[in-house]
Structures are given as C-alpha cells and as structure tokens.
Amino acid sequence: MTKIGVMICGHGSRSQSAVDEFSVLAEKLPALLPSDWMVEYGYLEFANPVIRDGLDRLRNAGCDKILAVPGMLFAAMHSKNDIPTVLNTYAAKHGIDLSYGRELGVDPKMIAAAGARVQEAVDKANADLGTVPLDETCLVVIGRGASDPDANGNVAKIARMLQEGMGFGWLEVGYSGVTFPLVEPCLTHAAKLGYKRVIVFPYFLFAGILIDRIYGFTDQVAAANPDIQFIKAPYLNDHAQVLETFAERITEQVGEVPPPNCGMCKYRTQVLGFEAEVGAVQESHHHHVEGQGANAPGSNVADCALCDTFCTGECRLEMQGHHHHHHHGDHDHDHQHAEYPHAKHAHGPESARKP
Numbered sequence: 232m233t234k235i236g237v238m239i240c241g242h243g244s245r246s247q248s249a250v251d252e253f254s255v256l257a258e259k260l261p262a263l264l265p266s267d268w269m270v271e272y273g274y275l276e277f278a279n280p281v282i283r284d285g286l287d288r289l290r291n292a293g294c295d296k297i298l299a300v301p302g303m304l305f306a307a308m309h310s311k312n313d314i315p316t317v318l319n320t321y322a323a324k325h326g327i328d329l330s331y332g333r334e335l336g337v338d339p340k341m342i343a344a345a346g347a348r349v350q351e352a353v354d355k356a357n358a359d360l361g362t363v364p365l366d367e368t369c370l371v372v373i374g375r376g377a378s379d380p381d382a383n384g385n386v387a388k389i390a391r392m393l394q395e396g397m398g399f400g401w402l403e404v405g406y407s408g409v410t411f412p413l414v415e416p417c418l419t420h421a422a423k424l425g426y427k428r429v430i431v432f433p434y435f436l437f438a439g440i441l442i443d444r445i446y447g448f449t450d451q452v453a454a455a456n457p458d459i460q461f462i463k464a465p466y467l468n469d470h471a472q473v474l475e476t477f478a479e480r481i482t483e484q485v486g487e488v489p490p491p492n493c494g495m496c497k498y499r500t501q502v503l504g505f506e507a508e509v510g511a512v513q514e515s516h517h518h519h520v521e522g523q524g525a526n527a528p529g530s531n532v533a534d535c536a537l538c539d540t541f542c543t544g545e546c547r548l549e550m551q552g553h554h555h556h557h558h559h560g561d562h563d564h565d566h567q568h569a570e571y572p573h574a575k576h577a578h579g580p581e582s583a584r585k586p
Contacts, residue, residue, distance in 0.1 A: 235268045236294030237481050240282050240314045241302040243274030246439035250278045253302060253437055256469045256477070263478035269294060272302070275313055282317050290325060297322075298484045300332040300477065304341075304375070304436060305382040332480045335473070337385050342392045344470040349393060349432050352464035356428065360460055369426035370399040373414055373445050374434050376406030378571040383410050386434060393432075401426060407433075407441040408544055409571065411579035414445050415543075418452040422459055432464040436473070440542050442466055447541030544583040 239260065241253045257272035264270065269292055271285035289297055301314050315331060322329040335341055349370065357363070370393060374386030387404045394402040401424055405417025412420070421429050433445045446463050453461035467473050537545050573579055 233296050234292075234294045235265075235485075236289030236292070236297045237264065237268055237270040238282070238285050238289060238297055238299040238318075239270065239272040239302045239477070240299055240318075241272060241274045241278075243277035244437070244439045245277050249437040249439035250274070252468060256302070256436075256474065259469060259474055260477055260481075263474055264481060275317070282314070283321060286318075286321050286329075290327060295328060297327060297329045298332065298481050299329060300480045301334045302436075302477075303334050304434065305336065305377070305385050306334045306379075330484045332484045335476050335480065337388050337392075338476050340472040340476045340479075341467075342389055342396065344467055344472040344476075345389060345393055345432070345434060346396060347470060347472075348465050348467060349397065349430060352430050352432070352462050356430070356460065356462045360428075363428045363460070365398045366400040367426065368399055368428045368430060369401040369403065369421050369424055370394055370397075371403045371405060371417060371421050371429055371431045372434055373405045373407055373417070373431065375441065376409040376413070378409055378569075389434060399430075407435075407444055409580065411573055411576040411582075413544075413579060413582050414448040415452065416578035416582050418448060418461075422452060422456045426459070428460040428462060430462045430464055433466045435466040437466070437468065443541045444543060447543070544580065 237260075239257050241250075241257075244250055244253075253274075254272065257270065261268070261270045269289060271280075271288050273280045273282035273285035275282060286297065299314075299318055318329055318331055321327070353365070353368070370390070372386065372390035372393065374383065374390075377383060383406065386406070390402055390404045393399075401421075403417055403421045405412050405414050407414055418429070418431070431445065431449045433442055435442060435445075449461050449463055453459070537543075575581060
C-alpha cells in the first residue's frame with residue numbers, strides 16, 4: 232500500500248497574521264481529502280516551518296508518495312522556479328516519489344469565492360450608505376503583480392469574469408507591486424471616471440503588508456475624492472470554494488492524466504515582450520531568507536521611516552536601485568534574473584516615490 236503525503240508549499244510572509252491565516256487554511260484542508268492522507272505545510276521564506284521540514288515529517292511518517300502543491304493564486308517566479316527547485320533537490324536526495332500540482336489559477340470556484348467577497352462589500356455598502364446600482368459602480372481588482380505577464384494576465388482575466396458575471400459598470404485592474412499600474416495610480420484613474428461608488432477588491436489569499444498597502448492607498452485616494460464612495464472588499468482568505476480548489480489541485484495529481492501546469496509560461500514559450508527568457512535557467516533565489524522570519528533582511532516594517540501609516544513600497548526603490556523585484560532588503564545575488572522591462576513605468580514601482 233502506498234502511503235500518500237500532501238505538502239502545501241506557502242510563500243511565507245513577514246506578517247504574522249498572514250502566516251497564521253495560511254496555517255488555518257492548511258489545518259482545514261485534510262477534511263476535504265481522503266482520511267488516510269497525511270497533510271503538512273511549509274514556507275519558502277520568512278517563516279517556519281520551511282518546506283523541507285514538512286517533507287521530512289511526511290517521510291519520517293512513512294509516506295512513499297508526496298503530492299505537493301503551491302499555496303498560491305498564480306504561477307509566477309515562486310511557483311515556477313523556487314518551489315520546484317526545493318522539491319526536486321529534496322526528491323533527488325531522498326529518492327522519494329514526489330509530484331507537483333498546479334497553482335489555484337483561473338478556476339470557476341476561485342471566481343465564485345471572489346464574487347462572494349465582492350458581494351459582501353456591495354451588500355454592506357448598500358445597507359450602510361444606500362443602494363447604488365452595480366452598473367453605476369466601478370469595480371477595481373488589485374492583484375499581487377509579478378515580473379511575469381502570464382500571472383498578471385490571469386489577474387485581469389479573473390477581474391473580467393467578476394465584472395461580466397456581476398454586471399459592474401466599469402472595471403479597472405491594478406497590482407500591489409512589481410508591475411503597473413500600482414494601487415495608487417490605478418485608484419486615481421478610477422476616481423476620474425465619474426462613478427459614485429468604487430469597490431476595491433484585493434484578489435489575495437491572506438492579510439499582510441500588501442493588504443495594508445491596498446487599503447492604505449484606498450483611504451488616501453478616498454480622502455482626496457470625498458464625493459466618491461470607496462468601499463474596501465475583503466480578500467479571499469479561507470472561503471469554502473478556495474479550500475475546494477486546493478483540494479482539487481492535490482487530488483487531481485493521482486488521476487489518470489494529471490493536468491499540465493504553466494501553459495503560457497515565459498520559460499517555455501515566447502510571450503510578447505519576454506521572448507529572451509525562453510529556456511532561462513529556473514532556479515530558486517530564496518535560500519538566503521529561508522525560515523528567517525522577521526529577522527530577514529529588510530523585513531521589519533516597523534523600523535521603516537519612509538512611510539507614515541502603511542508600507543507603500545517606496546523603501547524598496549530607495550534600497551535596491553535596479554533590484555526592484557526583490558521585496559526583502561538589499562543583498563548580493565549569486566545569479567541574476569532578467570530585468571523586468573517596465574521597471575521604470577510611470578504607473579509602476581516608481582509611482583510609490585513621494586512627489
């Protein structure tokens with residue numbers, strides 16, 4: 232009999248609330264899986280246990296097949312490079328059968344969960360401030376933002392499905408980092424459209440610095456536009472359909488034909504504007520902050536003097552110069568990543584600089 236272990240690979244965060252919420256999700260998952268499967272979780276960086284610790288626990292308990300999944304919404308650098316590097320190294324070292332599943336991705340259940348969070352915000356706003364028809368409301372969806380157009384495009388696809396599924400009058404899509412438009416320029420543009428109400432929905436799994444940033448900029452732009460209702464929708468968290476999607480990403484690995492991952496991956500095929508990255512070496516850049524928690528470089532938000540009320544991301548610009556896509560302090564690299572072509576875009580990371 233094969234003993235099956237499940238490994239949920241989280242990103243990790245400098246925010247304790249995000250780490251706590253991830254562990255809650257990991258604890259709720261076993262109920263959706265076969266009862267004899269053992270479930271562990273671990274983080275790529277900033278938090279313990281690290282992924283290797285979880286794999287050790289599964290192996291020590293006698294698991295001879297491990298089903299790993301990225302605990303992430305989309306496949307960008309972390310799920311395409313960093314996690315597979317950790318998993319492949321481990322599988323080779325210990326001679327264990329280890330498979331790697333898809334990220335949550337664009338899935339009807341994920342869109343339903345997102346729609347439920349947006350609807351919560353609409354219902355509350357209607358109750359508190361009076362009803363505004365959806366076709367007179369602008370929806371703003373904010374995703375993480377990556378140096379990967381496929382991942383950024385998937386945020387836009389989910390946003391479109393929400394707009395079309397619910398019937399919002401207008402849609403804008405922004406990102407919390409790396410790419411453009413960032414939150415503040417996105418909301419500033421949305422405020423010019425003439426809508427009485429703007430719903431700001433973070434398409435994120437967990438709390439943390441980036442949720443604070445999204446809500447912080449929302450407050451800032453709302454203060455500058457007192458005639459517009461800016462409504463903050465809750466993020467996904469452990470919505471039942473998010474849990475169902477995770478469970479499916481695990482169980483589908485033991486089906487007849489496991490589905491392929493990363494169909495429009497810039498490392499496998501030429502993607503407009505990123506043609507040079509086909510065949511680039513895929514490797515992890517997280518070994519230096521693995522498990523370091525709040526002691527990792529650049530990690531203590533409380534010590535940052537640049538921002539008054541929330542982390543705007545300006546410090547990263549000041550500290551890192553051209554290493555704009557690393558969100559953990561300044562450090563030397565033993566290898567280089569391709570430069571993100573739009574690092575200097577007016578509505579991208581540069582927009583975090585104080586005017």
